[in-house]
Amino acid sequence: MNIDPVGAALLFGGFAVLLLLRVPIALSLAMSSMGAALWLDIPMPVIGQKMVQGLNSFPLLAIPFFILAGEIMATGGIARRLIDFASVLVGWLRGGLAMLNVVASTFFGGISGSAVADTSSIGAVMIPMMRRQGYRPAYAVGVTISSAAQGVLIPPSHNMIIFALAAGGGVSIGGVFMAGLVPGIALGLLLLVTCYLLARRHNHPRGEPIPMRDVPRVVLQGLLGVLTPVIVIGGILSGVFTATESAAIACVWAFLITFGVYREVPLRALVGMLQRTMRTLATVLFLIAAAGAYGYLLTVMQLPAALTQWLTGLTENPILLLLLCNLLLIMLGAVLDMAPLILITTPILLPVVTSVGMDPMQFGVMLMLNLAIGLITPPVGSVLFVGSAVGKVRIEEASRGVLPFYVPLVIALLLVTYVPEFSLTLPRLLGF
Amino acid sequence: GGSSGDGGTISWRLAETHPEGHPTVEADQWFADELRERSNGRIDVTVYTDAQLGEERDVLEQIQLGSVEMTRTNANLVAEFVPTWEAFGMPYIFDGPEHFWAFLESEEGTALMEDLSEGGFTGLAYYDSGARSFYTTEQPVEEPSDLEGQNIRVQPGSLTAEAIEAMGGSATAMDFSEVYSGMETGVIDGAENNLPSYVSTMHYEVAPEIALNEHQRVPEVLLVGESVWQSLSEEDRELVREVAAESSQKQRELWAEETERSRGVLEENGVEIHEVEDKDPFREALAGVREAHEDDLGEALDAIEAARP
Amino acid sequence: MPDSTPPVHAAARIYRRGLKVLDLATDALALTGLVVLVLVVTWQVFSRYVLGSTPGWSSETALLLLGWIAFLGIAKGIRDGSHIALGFLVDRFPGALHAVVGRLAPALMLVFGVYLVVQGSEFTRLMANSTLPATGLPTSVQYAVMPVAGVLITLYSALQLFGLLPQAAAETTTGDGPDAAGSDGDADPDGNEKHR
Ligand code: NA
Ligand code: NA
Numbered sequence: 001m002n003i004d005p006v007g008a009a010l011l012f013g014g015f016a017v018l019l020l021l022r023v024p025i026a027l028s029l030a031m032s033s034m035g036a037a038l039w040l041d042i043p044m045p046v047i048g049q050k051m052v053q054g055l056n057s058f059p060l061l062a063i064p065f066f067i068l069a070g071e072i073m074a075t076g077g078i079a080r081r082l083i084d085f086a087s088v089l090v091g092w093l094r095g096g097l098a099m100l101n102v103v104a105s106t107f108f109g110g111i112s113g114s115a116v117a118d119t120s121s122i123g124a125v126m127i128p129m130m131r132r133q134g135y136r137p138a139y140a141v142g143v144t145i146s147s148a149a150q151g152v153l154i155p156p157s158h159n160m161i162i163f164a165l166a167a168g169g170g171v172s173i174g175g176v177f178m179a180g181l182v183p184g185i186a187l188g189l190l191l192l193v194t195c196y197l198l199a200r201r202h203n204h205p206r207g208e209p210i211p212m213r214d215v216p217r218v219v220l221q222g223l224l225g226v227l228t229p230v231i232v233i234g235g236i237l238s239g240v241f242t243a244t245e246s247a248a249i250a251c252v253w254a255f256l257i258t259f260g261v262y263r264e265v266p267l268r269a270l271v272g273m274l275q276r277t278m279r280t281l282a283t284v285l286f287l288i289a290a291a292g293a294y295g296y297l298l299t300v301m302q303l304p305a306a307l308t309q310w311l312t313g314l315t316e317n318p319i320l321l322l323l324l325c326n327l328l329l330i331m332l333g334a335v336l337d338m339a340p341l342i343l344i345t346t347p348i349l350l351p352v353v354t355s356v357g358m359d360p361m362q363f364g365v366m367l368m369l370n371l372a373i374g375l376i377t378p379p380v381g382s383v384l385f386v387g388s389a390v391g392k393v394r395i396e397e398a399s400r401g402v403l404p405f406y407v408p409l410v411i412a413l414l415l416v417t418y419v420p421e422f423s424l425t426l427p428r429l430l431g432f
Numbered sequence: 433g434g435s436s437g438d439g440g441t442i443s444w445r446l447a448e449t450h451p452e453g454h455p456t457v458e459a460d461q462w463f464a465d466e467l468r469e470r471s472n473g474r475i476d477v478t479v480y481t482d483a484q485l486g487e488e489r490d491v492l493e494q495i496q497l498g499s500v501e502m503t504r505t506n507a508n509l510v511a512e513f514v515p516t517w518e519a520f521g522m523p524y525i526f527d528g529p530e531h532f533w534a535f536l537e538s539e540e541g542t543a544l545m546e547d548l549s550e551g552g553f554t555g556l557a558y559y560d561s562g563a564r565s566f567y568t569t570e571q572p573v574e575e576p577s578d579l580e581g582q583n584i585r586v587q588p589g590s591l592t593a594e595a596i597e598a599m600g601g602s603a604t605a606m607d608f609s610e611v612y613s614g615m616e617t618g619v620i621d622g623a624e625n626n627l628p629s630y631v632s633t634m635h636y637e638v639a640p641e642i643a644l645n646e647h648q649r650v651p652e653v654l655l656v657g658e659s660v661w662q663s664l665s666e667e668d669r670e671l672v673r674e675v676a677a678e679s680s681q682k683q684r685e686l687w688a689e690e691t692e693r694s695r696g697v698l699e700e701n702g703v704e705i706h707e708v709e710d711k712d713p714f715r716e717a718l719a720g721v722r723e724a725h726e727d728d729l730g731e732a733l734d735a736i737e738a739a740r741p
Numbered sequence: 742m743p744d745s746t747p748p749v750h751a752a753a754r755i756y757r758r759g760l761k762v763l764d765l766a767t768d769a770l771a772l773t774g775l776v777v778l779v780l781v782v783t784w785q786v787f788s789r790y791v792l793g794s795t796p797g798w799s800s801e802t803a804l805l806l807l808g809w810i811a812f813l814g815i816a817k818g819i820r821d822g823s824h825i826a827l828g829f830l831v832d833r834f835p836g837a838l839h840a841v842v843g844r845l846a847p848a849l850m851l852v853f854g855v856y857l858v859v860q861g862s863e864f865t866r867l868m869a870n871s872t873l874p875a876t877g878l879p880t881s882v883q884y885a886v887m888p889v890a891g892v893l894i895t896l897y898s899a900l901q902l903f904g905l906l907p908q909a910a911a912e913t914t915t916g917d918g919p920d921a922a923g924s925d926g927d928a929d930p931d932g933n934e935k936h937r
Contacts (some may be wrong), residue, residue, distance in 0.1 A: 022831040024824035024848045045864040046499040058607035242610045244604030248782035279823045282814025299484045512872040588797045589874030602794035
């Protein structure tokens with residue numbers, strides 16, 4: 001394979017330089033693609049064409065819906081009721097509020113799939129509560145953001161849709177969703193154990209139990225929210241709608257319980273929800289579009305194949321190779337964000353891991369977990385940033401608060417990487 | 433990349449959506465290898481498989497633009513750029529493979545190939561993609577009335593949708609990526625495709641009832657961008673045409689083998705193929721659809737009729 | 742008191758009004774698109790159950806809307822400062838250099854905008870002769886978003902480059918969405934500036 005060195009330098013180097021000079025990530029992708037296209041004498045309109053085509057993919061339709069559903073839930077009262085609901089389950093234990101934080105995120109993650117939405121909504125309620133009860137602020141932020149990582153594993157998750165897309169259509173979205181469920185719940189349990197052990201060691205306060213007479217109301221109201229993932233997954237499995245359509249249904253459901261049942265925000269609040277959805281959506285879609293052009297140039301220059309060949313040539317030992325992939329992803333995840341990383345690394349790493357027999361669905365879960373860890377890891381971590389802003393602590397402090405939680409996160413990552421059954425049993429049982 | 437004229441090496445990108453190992457891809461590759469050899473390495477075609485450069489429609493746009501030089505594509509997609517090609521979407525216009533090839537090799541078939549220049553393409557050779565049939569989760573479609581109450585996935589905008597509705601079924605446009613799970617969970621009751629695709633997509637696992645009603649034969653075509661073609665010398669054009677024509681023969685053989693192999697795979701997996709001996713009930717049920725398109729497709733359809741061997 | 746305002750102020754007011762109209766128009770188009778998108782896909786599910794078949798136009802229309810929303814969103818993102826970038830290196834630059842480098846992003850965005858207008862309209866014209874499979878609309882409808890969004894992107898980034906539009910801090914935040922739930926001011930990721 002003969003690689004054009006100048007083209008490759010423009011594509012990789014140009015991207016890196018622009019990125020470091022604070023040019024928006026998506027724009028850096030588009031500009032470095034244009035540079036390479038100019039050099040290679042490829043007609044320039046193809047960059048725009050590939051950006052439009054990058055968005056012309058049916059599964060992508062689920063992304064606006066899941067983001068909008070998450071937005072409605074976060075600000076329309078569902079998130080708060082999920083916290084009350086989780087409080088009935090674990091709130092009265094020693095270290096109860098920390099555990100409550102984890103369980104609330106398990107439910108919330110199962111709905112929105114957005115770690116940032118989880119941190120800013122659950123965190124905004126939980127961190128002040130924890131501080132009032134005497135938890136160290138750094139710990140409160142630490143538990144908030146590490147438990148938010150569950151959201152990208154527990155279906156539905158729009159990042160998994162981006163992955164299925166980047167994998168080139170050979171991976172079923174429903175399959176990846178199911179593959180993430182067991183690891184996501186297991187991660188939640190591991191985080192709970194960590195909270196419990198830390199609570200014993202540092203003598204964290206017990207939570208206050210919800211008065212018995214309030215329990216039925218709290219459970220009933222919480223269930224309406226908890227039902228969302230049940231409707232989404234149940235609807236897909238029973239053939240009522242497809243995985244993509246389920247996202248629209250989740251939106252409609254969230255809308256109906258927020259504005260029809262809870263009614264704590266007026267209908268005009270929907271405009272703000274749409275505004276914020278649009279803002280998130282625009283950044284994600286710009287990235288996907290630009291990655292469409294970038295990926296095209298990578299392909300034309302046959303770079304993914306060369307990189308894959310190089311990576312697989314490093315070692316033949318599958319254990320080492322997978323370890324290498326994990327290290328690479330964690331390092332990249334520490335500086336770059338989820339969506340661009342999924343789009344850039346999938347075409348390169350997927351052939352590497354499948355060459356040692358890993359199932360693409362399992363790789364999807366591994367990728368998600370790695371990048372989720374990146375979201376809470378300095379120097380650049382959006383969830384870390386949002387968490388420290390919500391908790392009003394410095395980023396360095398928040399990073400120290402996360403430290404103990406790397407133990408459960410890494411245990412989960414190793415399980416996902418080296419025990420295929422951990423992720424694959426459920427999707428296989430369901431026929432994906 | 434790009435192509436350059438006199439004397440220098442000509443590099444073309446051939447965009448293909450099928451995966452490696454597919455008979456059509458093998459024919460593409462054979463074309464590339466043979467052309468490289470016979471031109472003494474001067475014409476260098478690289479085959480990009482698996483839709484790496486884009487899906488078929490996307491690639492046709494790129495050919496118009498000039499960022500991709502060659503592709504193998506389906507007649508249904510060509511029709512969105514060259515309206516005369518829409519006729520191939522009409523069900524039951526060919527009696528069988530002999531009629532199909534007799535038409536393609538007739539003067540009208542050649543004329544249709546020349547129409548490609550309307551879209552800025554130059555056609556080189558027709559490829560085979562067999563016949564499409566319905567497969568369903570429970571009730572096989574052995575006669576038109578079997579479609580009643582069945583929800584069948586169709587390609588968006590295809591005449592197949594009209595045909596299914598005319599026979600009492602429901603047509604559902606659904607993205608290809610969702611068809612497998614759609615049939616598994618029951619969102620839809622079936623779909624339609626040729627035998628090799630039925631096998632390679634594993635759709636037989638969830639929709640094991642296939643009846644060979646063979647409602648459509650849609651040709652595929654190997655084409656090159658017109659401006660790229662114009663930049664070639666007369667001898668090179670001759671050579672490319674010659675190799676393309678031979679690759680077509682090669683592809684038809686490979687396709688036939690693949691179809692046989694697919695039957696074998698289905699047998700091994702316990703899928704019973706329902707043969708449909710008499711296709712006239714289908715033809716009769718669809719007479720109205722054909723009439724409805726008399727104005728726009730009549731001429732082409734008459735030519736196809738006339739080519740019956 | 743119509744004549745008491747100096748002409749400069751009047752110009753500034755017209756400019757601000759014009760900008761507001763532009764913002765509102767972009768917003769209205771994008772948000773309406775988003776709502777229609779939800780409705781189209783919900784209709785798709787509904788019609789399959791109630792009418793027994795799925796219309797061919799629904800998914801193609803939804804995808805067209807998605808493309809339009811995305812490109813309008815790129816323009817809107819300049820205005821909102823929501824395009825994510827890495828600031829950790831540039832933030833350590835000395836003042837003067839920091840200011841120069843700060844111009845790079847709007848300058849490149851301007852190049853991108855002009856590209857979309859020029860090359861985008863050329864490509865849109867090229868695509869006028871083919872049709873989309875399900876709706877039968879000309880393919881140009883899909884690509885016209887390039888020149889249209891291009892005009893907005895060019896305008897916003899030029900204003901930003903020449904200091905006529907506040908450059909909202911697009912910080913080291915996420916594609917996951919800084920505002921995915923940022924209704925409460927506390928969740929504003931820009932708050933990080935204080936900590937650095
Ligand atoms: Na949490
Ligand atoms: Na990070």
